[in-house]
Amino acid sequence: MAKFDSVSKSLLSTHPQGFLTFLLGHSEVQLLDMLNPEQPTVETQVMDSLMRVQIQGEEALVHCEFQTTDSTAVPMPRRMAGYMGHCIAEYGLPLSSYVIYLRPEAGRHDPGHYIQEHKDFEVVLRYKVIRLIALDGIAYLSSGNVGVLPFAPLMGRPEGMGVDAWLRRCVETTEELAVPRAVKHSVLAHMGMLSSLVCEESTVFSLISEEIMTEFPLLEYFRKRGLEQGLEQGLEQGLRQSIEEALAIRFDGDAAKELSGRLASIEAVEQLQVLHRAAIQVAELAEFTLLLDKITTE
Numbered sequence: 001m002a003k004f005d006s007v008s009k010s011l012l013s014t015h016p017q018g019f020l021t022f023l024l025g026h027s028e029v030q031l032l033d034m035l036n037p038e039q040p041t042v043e044t045q046v047m048d049s050l051m052r053v054q055i056q057g058e059e060a061l062v063h064c065e066f067q068t069t070d071s072t073a074v075p076m077p078r079r080m081a082g083y084m085g086h087c088i089a090e091y092g093l094p095l096s097s098y099v100i101y102l103r104p105e106a107g108r109h110d111p112g113h114y115i116q117e118h119k120d121f122e123v124v125l126r127y128k129v130i131r132l133i134a135l136d137g138i139a140y141l142s143s144g145n146v147g148v149l150p151f152a153p154l155m156g157r158p159e160g161m162g163v164d165a166w167l168r169r170c171v172e173t174t175e176e177l178a179v180p181r182a183v184k185h186s187v188l189a190h191m192g193m194l195s196s197l198v199c200e201e202s203t204v205f206s207l208i209s210e211e212i213m214t215e216f217p218l219l220e221y222f223r224k225r226g227l228e229q230g231l232e233q234g235l236e237q238g239l240r241q242s243i244e245e246a247l248a249i250r251f252d253g254d255a256a257k258e259l260s261g262r263l264a265s266i267e268a269v270e271q272l273q274v275l276h277r278a279a280i281q282v283a284e285l286a287e288f289t290l291l292l293d294k295i296t297t298e
Contacts, residue, residue: 047063047065047083048064048065048066049062049063049064049065049066050062050063050064050087051063051064052091052093055094058094059093059094060093060094060095060096061087061091061093061094061095061096062095062096062098063083063084063087063095063096063097063098064097064098064099064100065079065080065083065097065098065099065100066100066102067099067100067101067102067106067107068101068102068103068106068197069103069106070106070107070109070110076099076110077110077111077113077114077115078114080097080099080114080125080127081114081123081125083097084097084114084125084127085125096128097127097128098127098128098129098130099112099127099128099129099130100130100132101129101130101131101132101133102132102151102154102194102197103154103197103198104131104132104133104154104198106131107129107131108131110129111129112126112127112128112129113125113126113127132151132154132155133154133155133156134156135155135156136155136156137152137153137155137156137157137158137166137170138157138158140152140155141155141169141170141173142173144177146177146179146183146186146187149170149174149187149191150187150190150191150193150194151194152170152191153166153167153170153191153194153195153198153199154194154195154197154198163198163199164199164200164203167195167198167199167203167204167207168207170191170195171188171191171207171208174187174188174191175188185211185212185215185216186216188208188212189208189212189213189215189216192204192205192207192208192212236267236269236272239269239272239273239275239276240260240263240264240266240272242276242279243263243272243275243276243279244256244257244259244260244263246276246279246280247259247279247285247288250279250280251284251285252285255285259289259292262292262296263275263292265296266295266296271295274291274295275288275291275292275295278291
């Protein structure tokens with residue numbers, strides 16, 4: 001009933017303090033701002049995956065978030081509470097929520113719940129935390145489940161086996177699957193992309209055939225991007241070393257070392273090239289330092 005909504009909003013905006021006292025039962029509250037509910041006050045977050053399913057004849061929702069690292073800006077329990085609250089309000093169906101941590105070091109401190117222990121207003125929302133590294137990789141690799149095989153390189157590997165050898169085993173096992181070629185290639189392509197989280201890209205792409213990369217343009221893009229980044233990083237490092245060497249030879253070696261930390265923070269090749277020319281041409285170290293100050297504060 002829209003007219004009652006309008007009246008309520010008008011009442012709250014006209015007498016906010018009294019309305020808050022009514023809600024909370026006391027007057028020890030201060031209004032700081034009236035936010036417009038029609039405009040988002042934070043950046044919109046989009047769920048990774050939300051599925052409507054049927055479980056033993058009952059309709060339900062399955063919600064899944066994939067995390068490569070820990071959520072720091074907004075702790076994962078708070079994020080999950082927001083997602084879960086939206087699902088409950090929007091759909092009103094039984095909900096199962098999961099967070100899957102991809103990198104081995106991630107998710108160690110995720111409690112798997114959001115708890116508000118405020119007096120008289122306790123809120124408890126629980127979700128399941130899955131750290132791939134804690135799973136038995138051999139068991140999942142042996143299962144032949146094509147829906148989980150791409151994650152196998154990120155799971156726990158046999159004792160004493162390195163990450164490269166484990167990836168090779170995962171690829172070889174997948175190649176032996178008695179499944180259609182298209183399915184097998186899809187598994188390998190996704191496995192290749194995910195495994196780059198723990199293996200060198202050169203190792204990954206040495207195990208994935210050119211045929212598969214041709215079929216999956218995204219995989220080929222990752223390969224090319226990896227090569228480009230490697231070349232660029234090598235160029236950056238070479239320029240930094242050349243700058244430091246030029247400063248050490250022309251001025252003071254210790255002073256040049258003191259600037260190495262600031263040079264390490266500069267990633268743009270164009271800026272490093274400017275600094276390299278300056279290191280060779282400037283008359284005094286102070287002149288170079290002023291240029292470095294300008295570049296790092298821009």
